[in-house]
Amino acid sequence: MGSKCFKSILVAVFSLVFVFFFNVSKVHAAPGDPAEAGQKEAPKLNPSKIILEHVSDAHEFHFYTFNKKPVFIPLPVILYSPTKGWSVFMSSKFEHGEQTYNGYRLLTEEYVGEKKLNDKVYRPGKIWAVNEAGDVDPSGKVYDLSLTRNAVQAIISALILLWIMPGIAAKYRNGQGVTTAPTGFQNVVEPVITFVRDEVGKSNLGDKYEKYMPFLLTVFFFILINNLLGLIPGTANVTGNIAFTAALGILSFIAIMISTGRHYWGHIFNPPVPGPIKVIMFPVEIMGIFTKPFALIIRLFANMISGHIIILSFICLIFIFGAMNTALGWGTSPFFVLLSIFIYLIEVLVAFIQAFIFANLTAVFIAQAFEGGHEEDHGHHAETVVA
Incomplete structure (x- = not known):
């Protein structure tokens, strides 16, 4: 009897946690509302992107995002380029693909879409060499030996x-x-x-x-x-x-x-x-x-x-x-x-x-x-x- 009661309480706790912490619905104000002035439209939910990001490999252990701040454990990035030699640093240097570091960039789906790159060649999650402007350099060879x-x-x-x-x-x-x-x-x-x-x-x-x-x-x-x-x-x-x-x-x-x-x-x-x-x-x-x-x-x-x-x-x-x-x-x-x-x-x-x-x-x-x-x-x- 005590075991059944404990299981019921456990299920209830899990339900409340998921409901209050993960069920975040954004309500948009009517057009012209001052509260919406100057703000960008909230990005649409992309289930396939979310699922693929969770089941695919990555350069970090990502646990959750709280108040737009991700909680994660960065992993070592180990790269070799015939022109630059060896580069060893932590994946946090890429700031989740938002920044370049030491002439390299971790591609994200947003970056590939923005630059109109072929996602079959320039796959999100892969590290590429970049030029001085920060764009992908197709001629730059990179051998990724990172600990994913x-x-x-x-x-x-x-x-x-x-x-x-x-x-x-x-x-x-x-x-x-x-x-x-x-x-x-x-x-x-x-x-x-x-x-x-x-x-x-x-x-x-x-x-x-x-x-x-x-x-x-x-x-x-x-x-x-x-x-x-x-x-x-x-x-x-x-x-x-x-x-x-x-x-x-x-x-x-x-x-x-x-x-x-x-x-x-x-x-x-x-x-x-x-x-x-x-x-x-x-x-x-x-x-x-x-x-x-x-x-x-x-x-x-x-x-x-x-x-x-x-x-x-x-x-x-x-x-x-x-x-x-x-x-x-x-x-x-x-x-x-x-x-x-x-x-x-x-x-x-x-x-x-x-x-x-x-x-x-x-x-x-x-x-x-x-x-x-x-x-x-x-x-x-x-x-x-x-x-």
């Missing part, structure tokens, strides 16, 4: 993983959790490790599971940590970045290729089908080598970015309705806030599910690469996992 928020958060996740797991491993080596009951954080992580071992390792890899458990556990916990950190407001959605998931997919591809044998390649180059059909099946089997890691890449990327987009869409709807009618904005705010909280809680569950699916499918693909086939050696049965 995706890169910084991936490093933080790796450090968290290296901080947690070796300590737990040391306890197991000392017999704690083996001859005695686990204690502390080990007691929290052990059920997860056991689940991955039994449901991912043993069920797919059979007797060979121990060889691959370090890789599978590392992939699982690294993805899980990044998924959970991405749910903190102001942080980066690292697993919603195609470059990050591509790197994980390449690692899985390497693990699959290392596990292949004569049976695997014999099936590729000499499919067990009638002669004329072999001509058709050969390119299909070759494509299958690459479609497996590609499926891992797209699945994780699409599932993790979609949840963030849905939450941001619900929040943007509050402002859209508020721009149409102030009362309508206030009236629909609690509904959209509750929907956002509901999706947010689902995203916590999805964070665990997607880490499991990536590790599980990697184990399935590795098992298929075994010489002789896992089906023959261990009676393997593959289960279809739906994200």
